[in-house]
Amino acid sequence: MEFTEHQPPQPVPAEMRAMRIHRLGPLDPGRPPLTLDHIATPEPGKAELLIRVHACGVCHTELDEIEGRTPPARLPMTPGHQVVGTVVREGPGCKHELLHRRVGVAWIHSACGSCAWCLEGRENLCPEFRACGRDAPGGYAEYMVIGEDFTYRIPDSIGDLEATPLLCAGAVGFRALRLCRLENGEALGLTGFGASGHLVLQMARHLYPDSGICVFARSPAERDFAGLLGATWAGDTTAKPPAPLDAIIDTTPAWLPVLAGLEALAPGGRLVINAIRKEDGDCAELTGLDYDRHLWREKSLSTVANVTRHDVSECLRLAAEIPLEPHVTPYTLEQANEALIALKSGSTRGAKVLRLLET
Ligand SMILES: [Zn+2]
Ligand SMILES: [Zn+2]
Numbered sequence: 001m002e003f004t005e006h007q008p009p010q011p012v013p014a015e016m017r018a019m020r021i022h023r024l025g026p027l028d029p030g031r032p033p034l035t036l037d038h039i040a041t042p043e044p045g046k047a048e049l050l051i052r053v054h055a056c057g058v059c060h061t062e063l064d065e066i067e068g069r070t071p072p073a074r075l076p077m078t079p080g081h082q083v084v085g086t087v088v089r090e091g092p093g094c095k096h097e098l099l100h101r102r103v104g105v106a107w108i109h110s111a112c113g114s115c116a117w118c119l120e121g122r123e124n125l126c127p128e129f130r131a132c133g134r135d136a137p138g139g140y141a142e143y144m145v146i147g148e149d150f151t152y153r154i155p156d157s158i159g160d161l162e163a164t165p166l167l168c169a170g171a172v173g174f175r176a177l178r179l180c181r182l183e184n185g186e187a188l189g190l191t192g193f194g195a196s197g198h199l200v201l202q203m204a205r206h207l208y209p210d211s212g213i214c215v216f217a218r219s220p221a222e223r224d225f226a227g228l229l230g231a232t233w234a235g236d237t238t239a240k241p242p243a244p245l246d247a248i249i250d251t252t253p254a255w256l257p258v259l260a261g262l263e264a265l266a267p268g269g270r271l272v273i274n275a276i277r278k279e280d281g282d283c284a285e286l287t288g289l290d291y292d293r294h295l296w297r298e299k300s301l302s303t304v305a306n307v308t309r310h311d312v313s314e315c316l317r318l319a320a321e322i323p324l325e326p327h328v329t330p331y332t333l334e335q336a337n338e339a340l341i342a343l344k345s346g347s348t349r350g351a352k353v354l355r356l357l358e359t
Contacts, residue, residue: 002156003101012050012088016041018141019336019354020076024068027344032337033066034140037076042137042145044091049098049148051105054359056139057082057164058331058339058352059195060253061107061276065134066340069277073135080354081107081132082167083139084160087151096148102160103151106167106312109136110147124175124306131306140336142356152312155320160359163316165326165351168307169195170203171315173249176274176304177203178311180247184208189241189248189264191216191257193226195351196274199326200249201229203315206322214241216257216264219346245269253279255286258301259294267297274304330355 019034027033044050062079064070072079083105087098111118111126118126132138132146154163173196182188188204190197193215204213215226215234223234233242237257244266250257250273258278261271289295318324327350331339339352 003153004156012041012052012143014041015039016142017333018078018137019333020078020140021066021072022076024066024071024075026067027063027340029341033340034336035076036334041143044089044145046091047093047095047148048091048145049087049094049103049151050089051083051085051103051144051146052088052357053083053085053139053142053144054160054355054357055084055164056080056354056356057168057195058336058343058354059168060343061168062133062340063344064277069279070134077134078137078139078141078144079133080139080141081105081134082164082169083132083144084154084163084167085139085144088143090148094148098148098151102154104154104163104167104312104316105132105139105144105146105151106171107131107307108150108309108312110150121308121310124308129306140333140354142333150309152309152316155316157320157323158316161328161330161353161355162326164353165195165199165328166315166319166324167312169351170199170319170324170326171307171312172196172274172304173200173251174203174315174318175307175311176200176249176272177207179272179302179304180249180270182208182211182247185210186246187212187214187243187266189214189216189245189261191237191248191250191261192252193217193222194251194346196251198225198229198350199324201226201231202322202324203318205230206318214245216260240264247272249274251275253277255282259285259288262294262299262301265299267299269299271299271301272304273301326351328353
């Protein structure tokens with residue numbers, strides 16, 4: 001993979017623009033959830049970098065923060081955890097020579113590095129796991145600060161906008177795919193086909209070329225899109241696939257797809273839920289859980305929590321190798337509210353990205 005040094009951008013101003021969360025509550029298009037603020041540009045501390053943000057992806061987790069399912073550690077908070085930018089300043093003690101380099105920032109802001117989870121490579125489960133844009137300010141801003149150990153080089157072949165969804169949807173999707181323990185030739189299902197699904201489909205076709213991939217999506221447009229990307233079958237959430245599936249990844253915020261997914265599994269099948277929180281809207285569906293239909297014959301259910309740095313680097317490496325083609329819809333920083341409302345309504349396909357700087 002090639003990495004080019006970037007020209008130093010303009011001098012760093014004392015003040016910057018940021019779109020911040022000031023209060024929590026249900027997303028109401030009449031009351032935009034984020035406010036444009038002019039705040040002091042942060043200073044990098046020990047072993048930290050200051051990044052000029054080029055682009056920041058818009059993730060469903062931002063809705064979970066705003067609506068209080070995984071609330072920010074404090075308010076106001078700058079969300080955003082799929083960030084691509086150039087390093088413009090290094091704090092004391094930086095060792096990785098990243099000044100003027102293009103780097104990415106993902107959901108993992110930091111982990112303790114010394115607990116049992118961290119030591120065995122599962123830093124995503126660290127009790128001191130902190131998330132970018134929830135526990136520390138993220139990338140819905142012109143500048144952000146992050147520890148240099150929690151950044152990733154972005155391969156030259158991947159553009160700023162296209163790299164952003166890889167840092168969350170792609171990386172978490174990659175982790176979900178690993179947790180499926182799929183063998184080449186085994187049938188995979190994807191329920192929900194948004195930012196993560198369309199990347200996982202492309203990764204799965206590359207890693208498991210002989211596996212059929214079935215996509216369950218409510219919207220006919222998403223089903224057509226899945227067909228274009230090489231899904232072998234696409235149907236509605238509760239449609240019956242042509243044959244039982246060995247593993248299914250659920251990226252929806254709802255409960256019906258969990259039951260439908262468990263029912264569609266083959267004996268020994270694995271359902272992996274890739275969602276930081278499920279919404280309450282249809283949780284009454286769970287009363288329909290039937291042991292014989294949904295669980296019997298060694299079916300298993302697991303979840304994906306956060307990401308490790310390994311997941312992020314591997315996703316970027318794989319994306320350059322395939323090459324992966326994320327479909328993105330750009331917005332300006334000031335249009336972040338519109339992007340979130342569009343995300344909530346599911347009205348556009350692919351990933352939504354705030355573009356802060358043309359490069
Ligand atoms: Zn995300
Ligand atoms: Zn730890």
